[in-house]
Amino acid sequence: MRYVLRCVLVAALLICGTAYAQTEDMVEDTVMTAMAPAPATNVNAFDTDNDHGHSVTVTWDLSVDDGGGTGAVTGYEIHRWSPAEMVTLDSLRGLLSAVEAELPNVADSSAEANLRRDSLRLRYAALIATSVAVGDDLDTEMKARRAAVKEAFLAALDGLPAAHARYPENGNWQLLGKVAAGVSTYSDAGGKEPTASSFIPDYCGFHYKVHALTADETVYGETAPFGPVECYGQWFNTGRVPVLLAVLIFGALTIIFVSIARRGADLYVRPLAGIEAVDDAIGRATEMGRPILYVLGLGTAADVATIASFTILGRVAKRVAEYQTALIVPTYEPIVMTVAQEVVKSSYLDAGRPDDYKDDTVFFVTQSQFAYVAAVNGIMLRELPATCVYMGKFFAESLLLAETGALAGSIQIAGTDEIAQIPFFIVACDYTLIGEELYAASAYLGREPILLGSLKAQDYAKAAVVVFALAGLLASYASWGHVFTDLFKVTN
Amino acid sequence: MVHNNVGVIITLLVIAGGLVWLLVRSFRGKEIDRRVIFLFIMVSVAAPLLATITFKFTATPIVEALYDKIEALPEGSTVLLSFDFDPAMAPEVQPMANVVTRHCLEKNIKIVFMCLWATGQGQLEITLDQVLRRDFAHKIDGVDYVNMGYKAGNEGVLNVIVTDFEKMFPTDVNTTPYGDIEILQGVNSCKDMDLIVSFGGGRPGIKEWILFVGDPTGVPSAGGVAAVVAPQLYPYYPRQLMGLLGGIKGAAEYESHFRERHPNHADMDTPAIIMMGPQTIAHIVIIAFIIIGNVLFFMNRRRGARS
Amino acid sequence: MKNLKWFVLAAVCILFAVSWFAKASGGDGVDNSVLDAFLVTLAAFLTLAIMSFLYQDNPYYKFAEHLFVGVSAAYWMCLGFWSTVVGNLFPRISEGLSNFFLVPYQPGPLNFFFAIPIILGILLLMRLSPKGGWLSRWPLAFIVGTTAGLNFVRYLRSDFVKQISSTFVPLVVDWQGFGHFFSNISLTAGGPLVMMLTNLVIFIGVFCGIVYFFFSKEHTGVFGKASRVGIWILMITFGASFGYTVMGRISLLVGRLTFLFTDWLGIIG
The missing domain is CATH 3.40.50.720 (NAD(P)-binding Rossmann-like Domain)
Known part of the structure; x- marks a missing residue:
């Protein structure tokens, strides 16, 4: 009996010991998971090319833990530093739209409308220094408020470049979006109209950073901020050069053949x-x-x-x-x-x-x-x-x-x-x-010279297509083939 | 594979008997009234419809490409579905719109609905009723999908939304301001869409979507089109048009492919598959007419040469 | 013969009334409102009236056709006003007009650019005036010019430059020697044999099709043979197009018959 009891005791001790050891392993595992993954590297941000501005492209090298290493990275978050003035601008935009929405309803004297106006006046007082007299003539009041808010909104817009230049004072990081693991680029594109909620200003020095995320939202690897980078529109879209060349060549051919036909040359057209x-x-x-x-x-x-x-x-x-x-x-x-x-x-x-x-x-x-x-x-x-x-x-x-x-x-x-x-x-x-x-x-x-000239120009354009198709066929076998095929790539 | 064997046997017997009668009459040199041909087509379409004859379809690569693309999109992606057709095209195009919408909703993909045709609004409402409100009632307007409605301007609309969606659609159909629509947060233009699918068959249609949006932005574009225009779109596949449902057969292939891979939708409506029954029988009849016509033509020519 | 016409008219009217009554009273097992029953019956009779043309031209067909033409003309006119003028213009230029037509006003600075479409629109309407008709040529010129400019670049990019690059296809795909090719031969769409054939058809099709449409040289000799192949390829394409059209038309017939059998007669589920 004593032997049996001793065996049970030993077994119980063994079970407890194993359980403790397993608990230790679990704790170690938790510590392992809680460790931040390696951050993304080589963060770069630049103005998106060939557009009308209001867009920055952010790129980075994947974290070594993305796919490889611990494999813990589940995605990336992209953050942009935003000065306090951007928040003010958003508030002013909202107020401006609220005042404009109120203007057609000045005749409405219901309790609900009065409550709405009072709330609007409070929002106005919190944001605008210029005071407006509250009177019986609601239309005049609302128009005065609209003018003052608009002025403040434009002033806030003008102040954005200076506010961004003040980095990192008086501002905070704003989450822009998330991308999946394995993705190493993000386009921070916004609207061009200042009144649009998605507006991104041109010529402001933006700063970006990227977080390598794990399954646990609180654990991530963070890169050093990159910036300043400004976005702006381009005058010429280089991505459309092939189209420009095609227009020029085809236009030139048409002009040449029309003038030849006008001079009375006998341009051959096969009988149909x-x-x-x-x-x-x-x-x-x-x-x-x-x-x-x-x-x-x-x-x-x-x-x-x-x-x-x-x-x-x-x-x-x-x-x-x-x-x-x-x-x-x-x-x-x-x-x-x-x-x-x-x-x-x-x-x-x-x-x-x-x-x-x-x-x-x-x-x-x-x-x-x-x-x-x-x-x-x-x-x-x-x-x-x-x-x-x-x-x-x-x-x-x-x-x-x-x-x-x-x-x-x-x-x-x-x-x-x-x-x-x-x-x-x-x-x-x-x-x-x-x-x-x-x-x-x-x-x-x-x-008719114009018809004949155009027809001839089209014939030569068709001949060019045949030549290009043959050249493309040969290029598809050559190692340098992509150089030729890239000539026909119209990016946007 | 044919379902409802009794129906198909009766239908084929009736039609085959009629064709033999026609052939015999023709051999005897009697003229066949064109109204007889119309009657034949009517019978060959009506009989399979009443007998509910259906066939099984395998998706062709061009249809499968669109299916695979939607299947591969991660949850929360944004897809733009444009309803660019009218009631005249609805028998062919509505089934495509329904099944693609169903697929997107099943995959928890966010959908932005819009129309370049005024008549598209009514067709879109039919899809919302038959698919979204019936089988996906839990989806929330503004969060899981949004209906931006119709905007006049044809290609002009596309030319604007390629850079600024809000400019053309400041509100959705319920007049909710663009900025307040959750699904559109982060969507500034068509460039922010993960896929664009246009359902149509006229102008503006998928060709205009390719020209004005797909090619300039590089956003994958696909289409579901009436059979009449399908051949004109093949040159764009696969580089400029990643997938295409051409006519009712394309829709039937998609329905069949989707239903096989999503057994929870086994009892969904399959109008395209049902329509392909009469379609197939009618095609057999037309082919028979072509063969009979050609045989008689060559026989008459030989007789003429002899005489 | 004259009496027969009246007899047919009376029969059609009676059938219409019976159908309306049967639909409204739930004779087909579905409860319809009187209006719904009328609309379904009307749609069914109009469908049959149009189909009756296949037998021969008749007054019922003419009635349905003229009704369709008239209704569609009025529909498009109203739609043009509500979607273009009320939907696009008023919300951008006038708060009062927006409120009057119950469309959401889009506030923004007064933009004089919106005056241009108004002026051009009025000039276009001058076509109705016998003396000022010539003024409508200006907006027409504007429409033609801008559409041509807008489309020229798009078409040149998508239908010319991009289509040229789409013909840059290798005629030999995934080649690892004859032994490998013949031992792994398959007819799957993604297999090398089908890919090679597809690419060959694309290349020859483009080449010979262009040769056919080359008008500066007579189609004789090798050029003539290539042109002959070109016209064959065009004919095959037109055949495919014809086949697709037949499929489309049959689909429309199926659609109409489905409506008649389901919504009107209720004989299929």
Whole structure:
């Protein structure tokens, strides 16, 4: 029995001893956790480049305990030193907005409104030295208060650079934000309007520090403050240099080719199947004794596609006048109708048949999309035109028109720069000018120096794209490839 | 994989019988009235809808990219969801907006809602009703999400909010001043967003978001768009557009992917998956028409050549 | 024939009334207010009226179309006033007007820049005047000029410079010799084979597409062959676009049928 008791006693002692040892380990562990992690190093702050100011970028090297070491770092806190004047500025901003909000309510004499005004007067007295008489005329009083608060607010704004220069006197550190472990940069960006709550002033010497955080909020590693650093706006955004170069090169090419075309040089534009087909289609209409329907689309006279369409209409009208075939041009827009009438009239004149021109060749239908389609479809089914030409801007009506034209047995030639509508024209028409081909057709037929010059400039720009794509392909294999690809990087 | 096998068998039998009848008529050289084709499409859409035929979808990389991006965003990130569509696009785009909103809320991501289309406001309210107020009633306005409403100006709005959000949206839809909205503390412009998703299909839409916000700021941009414009956006993927839900199929893929990975949402509404049933059957019918049409075209040509 | 028209009209009116009554009395198991029942019935009948065009043009279709055109024109006009003039302008220029239209006033110093859009807006309205119509050209010129300027830089950056850099893709991806390539061949989207094919299609597509749109040289010889490939690629793209459009249109039909079956007839849940 005594032996058993002795064994129990020994066991109990052993358990207690082990438990104590474990407690000691736990205490040691707690001490280990409570130890501050290594702070971030090389804190740097600089004005964010290529912006309108009001932003500072803070960078640092990760703490050795972030991922490595004890691995205890869970994130980073970024702090900025803020003088007491910033708090005053915030209070003045709030007061100014409160006074302005009160101004429309001066007629309100409820107890709640009076209470609100009293609170406002107290806030005013605490912040502004200039006194304002409290009288029956609330409007005058509130306007006087607004003027005084505004003055004080502007004065406080002016005093911010001096207040920041006083670092570290009369101010305290303000938490800006947190970032996750592994992140080593923070953008302290604010609004540019002084009245915005997020306002960050330019040309003030800011100081920053970074805390490496642990799971325990009270335990962190702190860097030495870095500063002063000022933020300010840049006149020129260097990140957009590639765009500037592209604008300059493309602009120069356009000017060069337009001037060459103006001097009368014969700039080659390849023939387009759709345009070649127009002449054949007009011949067919003449043989069949049926009219030609020309639709300018739903665009306005300012749309490039409609402008290109006018040139093609001019050519069609001239041939029609020569062959003495009938032409029908229903329009959707009054201004487009006026221009189209002029174009057709001058084409008849050019063809030497001004007397054949009739005013009702070009007529206005309606400006309601589907009503216009219904009218044009009606014309197609009644007149059975030998040829339908659709050139310009088209939307949901493209397939409705082309399908009806096909039912009427017409030869159909279409052209539009509306990418979504091109597939419909391709399936329902005999010839389709795809996107830019419409402009090219216009330049080809019209021989206008501006159109020809622009088309040539675009061709050279396309050649440049091919060259760049090839060079980029080769560069993607070379070790220096990034130097080339970086040339096309537009940062913001 | 097809669910509701009886429904699909009946539907396919009806449609196949009709197609055989059409084929026989065509071989006999009889004209087929276009209204018959319309009727076929109507039946092929209505029958699967009534029989609730659904299919299983696997997310394509372009859809998965957006899912993975939202999945990887840490809690408390801020996402901007722009509702840039109208009731005409709603059958396609609303399911995308609903499922992406659901995903963000599930991940405890803060959402800033806005609209570049006036009609987007009504569509946004539908999403708030069908997702947020129904399944996430505990989320607090101004803390977990904020509705900034609609602002007129199209690209002009984007041009301003890319540098100053408050200037365009001084208050939310409830006229709470910008400075008093907790979720917007620290958000000065679109640069402070972790992700931008635009739901639309017209102009302004995701293309304008890329041009005016995504490219200048480098903020990841994604979109959910009506099928008509989806092909025009592929050139921007993946460098300028990190993910895209194109048409109802994109929405169905996202719904399927989300539901598989979040079993707690197994009984959520899946309008896109339901719509893909009729869609698939209608596509089969259209393909059959194309094949029949081409066979007859070549046969007639051969007959013409012989004669 | 004339009697048939009246008969159809009477039938439509009776059906409308029956539907309205059934919806309002909770005939479909859902309690609706009289107004809700009217709106759902009206929406259903307007949907059917538009769809009736597929059979042939008829007065019901025309009625629905004109109603839609008229309502949308009025809606956009009101919206333009409330969102642009009341929503954007008044809060920035006048406290009184803001209070009158119940929109929050945005206090700030009086900014004369806001006078410019007012003046341009009035000039734009001069289009309605027969004599002062020419004045509307000034704001139009302003709109065209600023939009072109604003878009030019954005498009050049996003659609030109950035798109060029997007074509800088290696045609051979993750190459570790033929043995490794063939032993690890896979058709997964991220695998080297698919990546190589994707990059090849991008490069050839861009190259040949541009060649097709090159107008300064005749499309003969090698140039002509590249242009031919270009037009094939364009056609495939248009085919894909067409397919997507079909999908979009079918989705709209599904949407409308879902509305008819769910909200109106209540035959699916």
